[in-house]
Amino acid sequence: MNLKTSLPTPLAEDTPKAPRKSKSGWIWLLILVAAAVGAYYFWPKGTNTAGSTTSPGATGGKKGRGAGLTPVVATKARRGNIGVYITGLGSVTPINTVTLKSRVDGQLMKVNYTEGELVHEGDALIEIDTRPYQVQLDQAEGQLMRDQALLDNAKVDLKRYEILLQQNAIPEQQLATQKALVAQDEGIVKTDQSQIDSAKLNLVYCHITAPITGRVGLRLVDPGNIVHASDTTGLLVITQVQPISVVFTIGEDKLPEVLKRWHAGQKLPVEVWDRADQNKIGTGTLKTVDNQIDPTTGMIRLRADFPNQDETLFPDQFVNVRLLEQEKQGVTLVTSAAVQRTTSTTYVYVVKPDSSVTVRQVVEGTSEGDDTEIVSGLEPGDVVVMSGVDRLTEGAKVTVQFPGEGGRGRGQGQGNAQGAVTAAPGGGNAQASPDGRKGRGRGRGAEGKGQ
Numbered sequence: 001m002n003l004k005t006s007l008p009t010p011l012a013e014d015t016p017k018a019p020r021k022s023k024s025g026w027i028w029l030l031i032l033v034a035a036a037v038g039a040y041y042f043w044p045k046g047t048n049t050a051g052s053t054t055s056p057g058a059t060g061g062k063k064g065r066g067a068g069l070t071p072v073v074a075t076k077a078r079r080g081n082i083g084v085y086i087t088g089l090g091s092v093t094p095i096n097t098v099t100l101k102s103r104v105d106g107q108l109m110k111v112n113y114t115e116g117e118l119v120h121e122g123d124a125l126i127e128i129d130t131r132p133y134q135v136q137l138d139q140a141e142g143q144l145m146r147d148q149a150l151l152d153n154a155k156v157d158l159k160r161y162e163i164l165l166q167q168n169a170i171p172e173q174q175l176a177t178q179k180a181l182v183a184q185d186e187g188i189v190k191t192d193q194s195q196i197d198s199a200k201l202n203l204v205y206c207h208i209t210a211p212i213t214g215r216v217g218l219r220l221v222d223p224g225n226i227v228h229a230s231d232t233t234g235l236l237v238i239t240q241v242q243p244i245s246v247v248f249t250i251g252e253d254k255l256p257e258v259l260k261r262w263h264a265g266q267k268l269p270v271e272v273w274d275r276a277d278q279n280k281i282g283t284g285t286l287k288t289v290d291n292q293i294d295p296t297t298g299m300i301r302l303r304a305d306f307p308n309q310d311e312t313l314f315p316d317q318f319v320n321v322r323l324l325e326q327e328k329q330g331v332t333l334v335t336s337a338a339v340q341r342t343t344s345t346t347y348v349y350v351v352k353p354d355s356s357v358t359v360r361q362v363v364e365g366t367s368e369g370d371d372t373e374i375v376s377g378l379e380p381g382d383v384v385v386m387s388g389v390d391r392l393t394e395g396a397k398v399t400v401q402f403p404g405e406g407g408r409g410r411g412q413g414q415g416n417a418q419g420a421v422t423a424a425p426g427g428g429n430a431q432a433s434p435d436g437r438k439g440r441g442r443g444r445g446a447e448g449k450g451q
Helices: 024-042 131-166 172-205 252-263
Strands: 070-076 078-093 097-100 106-111 124-128 207-209 214-216 236-239 244-251 269-273 280-289 299-306 318-335 346-351 357-361 363-368 371-376 383-387 398-401 410-412 430-432 439-441 447-449
Touching (some): 070 346, 078 371, 244 252, 252 299, 280 318, 318 363
Parallel strands (some): 070 398, 410 447
Antiparallel strands (some): 070 383, 078 244, 106 124, 244 299, 318 371, 346 357, 363 371, 430 439, 439 447
16 A cells, blocks of 8 residues: 555645735825825915915025015106197099090000109100101192292282382272282181191190109000090000199098188198008198088098108008197106006006005096107106006005116026026016026016025
8 A cells, every 4th residue: 555645635725825915005106106296296386476486395595586576567757749630531642643645646656665664744755657747747838838929929910010000001900809819828828837837736746745744654555556636545644643642531620720720821740641550651731621511521621742752652542641730848748558547537557666556547638649648647757557557456566667678687586406496576487497506587587596
């Protein structure tokens, strides 16, 4: 009997099991790591008064200079002059426009101008075939020579008859008849001379010249075509562009003041602005006023002349017109952006010497361009806030920057290992380098150095 087989077989539950690794520990470890990363990136960081961020660890350094101050852009009220303008709509109208037509019939032989060029009075522009009219001139001159000879002969006979009549050699009736014949020949000669003059005039009409100084438009007839004096379409159009005028309208209630100054001999300045009313394109003077008011609109037309040396005004161009009615001198002016309005009041934020602001009600006057007249409420030299008023309250402390000053300065900041700094007094967000030693501000903020 085998000894191994005789031993009892151990039961399965008595067999020792190998130890199993726990998975729950790894899961909790991953959860903790994810929570730490999320807390680092999403945990709210501290915010200073200028809106820049700081990390929680950046609390042990010095505070940035200007903390608690609101950055604003300000301007100073000043004393100056401002004009009172009457505005209207107008169109550029040439003083003279000429459509050239042919006065004779014939073939268009030559064009001596370039489309769009500036021509001067008397310049040769178009030539029409002169040969038919030269023939007519030669014929009229020949007829004149013939009739002039007949007249001379009739005058010789008249003198002879006068002598014979004194000798009673001829009847008186014959002398009278000869006088009538001389007068008849004189009329024929005069008619021949007029035919010559007409032929010469037609030759002049064959050479068309510029009647005015102006700019030539597009050619309407090409060389080689037959033109007629009866054609309704012209050969070309010349428009005077220097000087040029603008016809515009104003309301009848504005007319008395204009007429008062105009009849007094004053030259009323007129400004012309482009269609968008953004750019001034010409300055001239009032030339004349129409003789009646349009009863349907209550408007009256005026004409102003402009030198237009740079040709910025183009015929039939739509423009906005400003007629200077008067000029106020020595008034208090402020940039229009500094004036704030509600439904009932008009006010400004005034910066006091202690860098705090106060609300002050003002009374507006004339506004022109970017300037507004302040009738009461401000004095020249007062500093008023122009930008950043939405963050202000009564008594708020501000840091002031004036337009045109350098938008970059230097300020103090603090940082940590993650590179957070406080904002410089200029405002804007600030960032630091990873070593926490230097930060840079964006926007109006200045460069800041971390501690």
